[in-house]
Amino acid sequence: MGQAFQIATLTRPLATYSIVALDPESQQIGVAVVGHWFSVGTLIPWAEAGIGAVATQAGIKVEYGIDGIRLMVAGKTAYQALEFLLARDPEAELRQVGMIDIQGNVAAHTGKRCVAEAGHCIGKHYATLANMMVQPGICDTMAEAYESSKGEFSERMLASLQAAQDAKGDLRGQQSSAILIVNRHSVDHIAQDIVADLRVEDHREPLKELNRLLRMQRAYRAASQGIQELMSGDIRATMKEYDEAILLCPNNHELKFWMAVALANADKWEKALPIFDHLLDVEPAWKRLIPRLIEAHLLKEHPRFTTTVPA
Numbered sequence: 001m002g003q004a005f006q007i008a009t010l011t012r013p014l015a016t017y018s019i020v021a022l023d024p025e026s027q028q029i030g031v032a033v034v035g036h037w038f039s040v041g042t043l044i045p046w047a048e049a050g051i052g053a054v055a056t057q058a059g060i061k062v063e064y065g066i067d068g069i070r071l072m073v074a075g076k077t078a079y080q081a082l083e084f085l086l087a088r089d090p091e092a093e094l095r096q097v098g099m100i101d102i103q104g105n106v107a108a109h110t111g112k113r114c115v116a117e118a119g120h121c122i123g124k125h126y127a128t129l130a131n132m133m134v135q136p137g138i139c140d141t142m143a144e145a146y147e148s149s150k151g152e153f154s155e156r157m158l159a160s161l162q163a164a165q166d167a168k169g170d171l172r173g174q175q176s177s178a179i180l181i182v183n184r185h186s187v188d189h190i191a192q193d194i195v196a197d198l199r200v201e202d203h204r205e206p207l208k209e210l211n212r213l214l215r216m217q218r219a220y221r222a223a224s225q226g227i228q229e230l231m232s233g234d235i236r237a238t239m240k241e242y243d244e245a246i247l248l249c250p251n252n253h254e255l256k257f258w259m260a261v262a263l264a265n266a267d268k269w270e271k272a273l274p275i276f277d278h279l280l281d282v283e284p285a286w287k288r289l290i291p292r293l294i295e296a297h298l299l300k301e302h303p304r305f306t307t308t309v310p311a
Contacts, residue, residue: 015132015172016057017164018044019142020098020106022125022184023153028195029102030181031055032157033206036132036170042256049193050186052078052101058114058131059094072096072101093203096120098127104185123147128160134168141167153195154181154214158207166206167308177206179214196280203260219248223255226262253279261299269302276304 005250017068018033031045031053047053052072064085078099086092086109089240093111098120100106108120108127118131119140128142145163149156159178165174181195198213200206202311226241242259257279263272279286293299 006058015170016040016044016096017128017130017133017138017142017161017169018055018057018098019126019128019146019160020053020055020100021127021146021153021157022053022100022102022104023156024104024125026153027184028051028153029100029184030153030157030179030196032100032154032161032177032179033036033057034165034169034174034177036163036172036175036237037039038176039199039201041180041201047180048073048186049181049205050102050184052099053180053182054100055098055127055129055309056095057129058096058118059091060112061089061091061095068097068099072099077101077103077107077211078105082107082109094130096129098129100125100127104229118264130164132170132172133164134171138164138167138169152218154179154217157181158214161207174206176201176203177210179210215248216252219245219252222248223258226259226260230262230265235262235268238262253283253286261293264302265300267300273302273304305310 015036015308018031020031022029029052030047033040033044033055042265043062044055044057045280048069048285051069054065054068061270061300066289067083067085070086072223078101082097093113096110096114098108104125106122106127108122108129110118110120115132117133117136119139120129122129123143124145128139130138139164146156146160149159178199183187183193183195185195193307196217198217200209203209222241222245226238229237240287245255256275260272260275272281290299290305294305
């Protein structure tokens with residue numbers, strides 16, 4: 001019966017590598033993960049602005065994420081929260097968990113029954129974790145990549161995961177990925193507290209796809225900021241944001257269309273019309289949207305466009 005119970009506890013043996021980290025520069029905290037399991041993003045990464053972040057994997061028990069956050073809400077450090085949960089878990093040796101609180105305290109656990117190669121590495125304001133890897137030392141490789149990489153916090157986290165994948169990663173390959181980043185200090189507005197919450201549920205190259213989604217999110221964030229700058233009347237700042245957005249996603253017609261709208265509303269028709277012409281040639285459906293925007297007073301009128309909405 002004891003053997004049967006041990007097998008039952010492994011109904012979700014998530015072979016995974018992840019990083020949980022806090023970035024003092026951006027004041028962000030979060031988790032990034034790749035695993036050979038469907039939709040790891042619904043199970044492994046947990047984070048709450050102003051509180052901390054948790055990665056729970058291997059013989060996964062999602063309560064480490066839920067209760068770990070609750071314990072940190074109650075004032076426990078990451079180490080205290082993890083120690084408390086492990087002491088009450090009869091199957092603690094199956095678990096692999098990383099926790100970090102907003103003070104930068106880091107705690108990690110790799111149970112003795114986690115499938116080899118398994119281990120974790122704790123650095124300043126971060127921890128890397130991996131199990132069922134092709135070879136040992138993956139966590140150290142991830143740590144080195146995280147510390148040496150440049151760019152935004154999210155990019156550095158994904159660089160850490162890429163280093164694991166380049167070192168052959170999970171012996172079964174990869175299936176899904178996720179990144180969850182929140183603000184270190186909450187602004188009491190959930191939409192603003194969540195910096196990134198992206199998931200690739202099932203994909204042959206989930207890490208590559210996650211990178212693509214992250215670039216797209218950055219592009220749309222820049223476009224949204226451009227709209228805010230336009231509303232304040234700063235056309236120069238508007239175009240700077242849209243230029244960045246299109247640089248990130250050069251083949252995205254949606255971003256180009258709204259850049260043209262922004263230019264038109266700033267009476268920069270000499271720049272807007274060529275963009276409109278190109279887009280209408282590529283995708284005629286945009287022609288149906290233009291008069292609707294004019295009717296809604298979201299686009300200035302121009303002799304080239306009619307306010308009559310096509311049927």
